[in-house]
Amino acid sequence: xxxxxxxxxxxxxxxxxxxxxxxxxxxxxxxxxxxxxxxxxxxxxxxxxxxxxxxxxxxxxxxxxxxxxxxxxxxxxxxxxxxxxxxxxxxxxxxxxxxxxxxxxxxxxxxxxxxxxxxxxxxxxxxxxxxxxxxxxxxxxxxxxxxxxxxxxxxxxxxxxxxxxxxxxxxxxxxxxxxxxxxxxxxxxxxxxxxxxxxxxxxxxxxxxxxxxxxxxxxxxxxxxxxxxxxxxxxxxxxxxxxxxxxxxxxxxxxxxxxxxxxxxxxxxxxxxxxxxxxxxxxxxxxxxxxxxxxxxxxxxxxxxxxxxxxxxxxxxxxxxxxxxxxxxxxxxxxxxxxxxxxxxxxxxxxxxxxxxxxxxxxxxxxxxxxxxxxxxxxxxxxxxxxxxxxxxxxxxxxxxxxxxxxxxxxxxxxxxxxxxxxxxxxxxxxxxxxxxxxxxxxxxxxxxxxxx
Numbered sequence: 001x002x003x004x005x006x007x008x009x010x011x012x013x014x015x016x017x018x019x020x021x022x023x024x025x026x027x028x029x030x031x032x033x034x035x036x037x038x039x040x041x042x043x044x045x046x047x048x049x050x051x052x053x054x055x056x057x058x059x060x061x062x063x064x065x066x067x068x069x070x071x072x073x074x075x076x077x078x079x080x081x082x083x084x085x086x087x088x089x090x091x092x093x094x095x096x097x098x099x100x101x102x103x104x105x106x107x108x109x110x111x112x113x114x115x116x117x118x119x120x121x122x123x124x125x126x127x128x129x130x131x132x133x134x135x136x137x138x139x140x141x142x143x144x145x146x147x148x149x150x151x152x153x154x155x156x157x158x159x160x161x162x163x164x165x166x167x168x169x170x171x172x173x174x175x176x177x178x179x180x181x182x183x184x185x186x187x188x189x190x191x192x193x194x195x196x197x198x199x200x201x202x203x204x205x206x207x208x209x210x211x212x213x214x215x216x217x218x219x220x221x222x223x224x225x226x227x228x229x230x231x232x233x234x235x236x237x238x239x240x241x242x243x244x245x246x247x248x249x250x251x252x253x254x255x256x257x258x259x260x261x262x263x264x265x266x267x268x269x270x271x272x273x274x275x276x277x278x279x280x281x282x283x284x285x286x287x288x289x290x291x292x293x294x295x296x297x298x299x300x301x302x303x304x305x306x307x308x309x310x311x312x313x314x315x316x317x318x319x320x321x322x323x324x325x326x327x328x329x330x331x332x333x334x335x336x337x338x339x340x341x342x343x344x345x346x347x348x349x350x351x352x353x354x355x356x357x358x359x360x361x362x363x364x365x366x367x368x369x370x371x372x373x374x375x376x377x378x379x380x381x382x383x384x385x386x387x388x389x390x391x392x393x394x395x396x397x398x399x400x401x402x403x404x405x406x407x408x409x410x411x412x413x414x415x416x417x418x419x420x421x422x423x424x425x426x427x428x429x430x431x432x433x434x435x436x437x438x439x440x441x442x443x444x445x446x447x448x449x450x451x452x453x
Contacts, residue, residue: 004144008125011148015119029065029203032058061201068199072206074102078193080212085353088221088315091179096193098176100168112162113180114194114209118155120148131308131441157188157218162196182218185314185360190214219356220311220318223445226452231293231323231386232411232433257281293323294387294410296377297335299365302393308441309417310364313390316415316444318359320388321345324352332380333358336365340376370397378404386411386433393417394424394438406430415439 025033036058042051077099086092100106120128130150133141140146153159160180168174182188195208257270260280273281297317301310317333324331330346333355345355374397387410391398394416402414411433419440426436439447 004126005122007143007145008120008122008148011145012119015148015152016117019115024069024205024207026198026202026205029062029205032062032203036062062203065199065201065203068201069197069204069206072195072197072208074104074106074208076195076208076210077101078210078212080193080214082190082214082216084217085356086180086182086216086218088182088185088218090221091181092216093177093179096176096178098165098168098174100170100172100174103170105170106165106168108198109165109168110162110196111165111176111178111193112196113158113160113178113190114192115156115160116189116191118152118157120151120155124151129306131306133306154184157184157186158182158190182216185218185220185311185362187361188216188218190216217357217360219360221315222322223315223319223448225319225322225448226450229451231388231413232431257283291329291385292383293320293329293331294377294380294384295320295331295333296373296387296389297333297359297362298370298373298389298391298398299335299337299362300368300370300373300392301364301366305392307364309392312417312439312441312444313392314359314362316390316439316448317388318356319444319448320390321352321355321359324355329385331355332384334373334376334380335362336368336373336376337363338367340372342376342380374401374404377401384410386413388412389414391416394420396424399424399427402436403427406434410434412436417441 021033022030036055039051039055039058042049043055046052079097080094082094083092096111098111125144125148128147128151130147133147136146158180160178163176163178165176166174191213192209192211195210196205197208198205257273258281260269260282264282268283270281270283273279295317298313299310301307321331321333323329324346330344333341333343333345335341341358343355343358345351387405389402389405389412391414398416402412405412406427406429409431411431412429412435414434414436416436416438417440418438420438427434437447437451
């Protein structure tokens with residue numbers, strides 16, 4: 001434990017220093033620094049070699065470049081509009097408007113998004129397993145440097161590149177196209193923009209930081225379902241469940257007018273009919289029947305699993321959430337985080353964008369037993385047409401949940417992250433349309449493309 005904490009301190013020290021050096025050096029500067037180090041090795045005994053002359057020359061050039069890059073105080077104004085959302089793994093294209101307020105022509109500039117100073121905590125470093133850790137050799141697993149790099153990149157949240165800026169006249173305006181690629185779901189913080197200008201020798205980059213803090217919500221990756229894909233199941237009557245929605249559940253379709261009867265609700269009285277016919281008339285409605293899908297997401301990561309399996313499960317859930325876009329159906333999303341959650345979307349309720357925002361922030365569950373998800377699912381009224389169940393493994397508890405759902409007569413689409421069931425028997429389906437697929441990590445896109453019911 002103590003050795004791991006000391007390793008974390010060394011990794012943090014080395015990474016932060018090397019990151020600062022890399023951000024300041026041009027390609028030529030990196031080559032010159034390498035020459036300084038190489039020549040220094042041969043200057044231990046100056047009586048036997050003339051390498052110290054090369055060392056002195058290269059060191060002098062490096063010092064001059066550093067002195068020239070200390071000052072970068074020219075004034076600029078920057079504007080960076082951003083969309084609300086990005087998608088995991090997909091480049092986000094946007095632009096930065098730069099105004100030259102320095103009073104002189106500016107040339108040879110570049111800019112980039114400033115990476116946040118985000119490093120893993122001791123608890124994260126000790127308790128998190130990076131994807132593919134089981135395939136590494138004993139030394140890499142013990143030192144855990146790859147884990148540190150993976151956690152650091154994940155916490156930063158995005159990767160980006162520097163972009164050159166065209167020559168700018170006095171008071172000139174320039175629009176620069178930038179791109180960043182999110183490396184994790186959830187909310188990431190963009191701190192600002194760094195302007196860079198090389199010294200006259202082209203070795204060291206002077207930095208000027210502009211704070212432009214903004215939050216960006218990264219939505220989960222989605223896979224395409226087959227064209228025309230439709231879940232099995234028939235329309236169900238939703239009596240008395242979503243009374244507040246104008247076109248959902250108990251808000252029925254208007255059929256006709258009839259005379260008032262004792263006990264009728266005053267809200268259904270057609271008041272213009274009293275003036276026209278001198279008697280009370282009541283609106284008569286017919287209950288609506290429509291399709292309602294359940295989407296159950298397993299958030300209970302086992303100690304043997306890494307986070308790649310959970311991310312695959314969230315991406316699968318996001319892929320099936322597109323059923324909300326059809327306009328005809330409701331979708332119930334159920335999962336357990338710090339507490340049990342049940343969200344309903346579709347028709348007059350939440351839209352796909354809101355469901356995707358919820359899935360962007362879903363995290364693994366470490367506080368509650370799997371039984372809480374079972375209780376949440378079984379406590380819902382039986383109004384579903386069919387149900388998609390996404391599980392992180394296949395064991396006795398998860399098999400029991402699937403069997404109880406199957407016993408309700410629901411057609412089920414069960415997707416289990418992994419290669420096999422690990423010895424737990426597969427269910428004998430009650431509904432003929434029910435199916436179960438095992439989805440190895442990294443192969444979800446291919447399996448969904450071939451999905452047949």
